Amino acid sequence: MHSELWIEEKFQDFLSLKIKVEKVLFSGKSDFQTVDVVETRGHGKMLLNDGLIMVTERDEFAYHDMIAHVPLFVHPNPKNVLIIGGGDGGTAREVLRHSGVEKCTMVEIDAMVVKACREHIPQTSCEFDNPRLNLLIADGVKFVKETNEKFDVVIIDSTDPIGPAAPLFGPEFYQDVFNCMADDGVVVSQGESSWYAMDIQQSLLHVLNSVFPQCFLYNFSNLTYPGGLWSFTFASKKYHPLQDFNRSRVHNSGLEFDYYNCAVHKAAFSLPNFARKGLEGLIANG
Numbered sequence: 001m002h003s004e005l006w007i008e009e010k011f012q013d014f015l016s017l018k019i020k021v022e023k024v025l026f027s028g029k030s031d032f033q034t035v036d037v038v039e040t041r042g043h044g045k046m047l048l049n050d051g052l053i054m055v056t057e058r059d060e061f062a063y064h065d066m067i068a069h070v071p072l073f074v075h076p077n078p079k080n081v082l083i084i085g086g087g088d089g090g091t092a093r094e095v096l097r098h099s100g101v102e103k104c105t106m107v108e109i110d111a112m113v114v115k116a117c118r119e120h121i122p123q124t125s126c127e128f129d130n131p132r133l134n135l136l137i138a139d140g141v142k143f144v145k146e147t148n149e150k151f152d153v154v155i156i157d158s159t160d161p162i163g164p165a166a167p168l169f170g171p172e173f174y175q176d177v178f179n180c181m182a183d184d185g186v187v188v189s190q191g192e193s194s195w196y197a198m199d200i201q202q203s204l205l206h207v208l209n210s211v212f213p214q215c216f217l218y219n220f221s222n223l224t225y226p227g228g229l230w231s232f233t234f235a236s237k238k239y240h241p242l243q244d245f246n247r248s249r250v251h252n253s254g255l256e257f258d259y260y261n262c263a264v265h266k267a268a269f270s271l272p273n274f275a276r277k278g279l280e281g282l283i284a285n286g
Contacts, residue, residue: 007038007046009053011226012196017053019043019224025120030112037120043224045121047088049113055088057123059223064124065260066220066268067232068094071153071186072101073249073265074234074241078152079103082180084140085190086157087113089125092135095155096127097255104133105149107140144176152182156189171207178211184238191217191231194275201231205282208235214284216241217275218268220259240284242269 005021020041027036036048044057055063068091072078079102081095087108095104108114114137117125127133136143144154154177177187189208192200194217201217208215212235219231234241247262271279 061258064090082151195227
């Protein structure tokens with residue numbers, strides 16, 4: 001007998017996504033948010049924070065491929081990587097596939113997210129015990145302000161700019177990120193939707209442009225984020241995401257991907273006209 005339980009994510013005040021749930025695997029409330037892991041009919045296991053879909057087993061590779069491999073194949077020799085957020089573990093999993101990465105520090109504020117994913121979504125959390133991963137349960141905003149380390153690549157794997165993630169979209173945070181980056185460092189951030197949150201994209205890109213010499217936006221497609229078309233921001237002290245992209249490094253890595261490839265890397269920075277117009281003057285590729 002199938003469950004009659006459905007989960008409905010409401011987005012703004014005019015849109016929702018409804019998915020059939022077979023079983024609730026975990027449900028809790030941390031100091032920061034509600035955390036749920038459910039088994040769904042068509043998308044496998046799913047993580048929700050405050051009722052918003054973060055990860056599903058069926059399409060998580062699209063997000064994690066594009067947030068990790070784009071910066072790691074642009075930077076010529078990334079050895080020290082910092083992830084802010086990313087409690088499901090998928091970004092760390094992809095970063096650690098790069099043999100040249102000597103250390104990956106992951107700073108996640110919510111221990112409950114890590115615990116729930118470790119127990120119920122091994123597909124993304126499978127590298128939490130990797131000796132090259134330094135997993136810290138701490139405030140990423142505080143970490144980048146106080147660290148003395150220098151990172152080659154910084155990945156901001158955050159939720160929407162509400163609740164504990166709100167400071168991750170502000171100017172003070174990105175100045176601290178800039179300060180803890182190597183002289184040729186690259187930072188990539190979860191960049192919202194051009195369809196539904198261009199105001200947030202504009203705000204984030206204003207902040208990045210005030211700190212970094214060049215800023216870009218790139219897109220990927222997925223099943224479960226509102227609108228399907230979603231974005232990341234790319235900012236760098238030195239490197240251009242296309243001009244400094246060496247395709248041979250992808251081939252020579254021997255890695256196989258479910259979403260990412262050289263053609264997708266290049267095409268992701270080719271924005272549709274409505275996004276180019278809306279973000280005019282804010283992106284170097286506009």
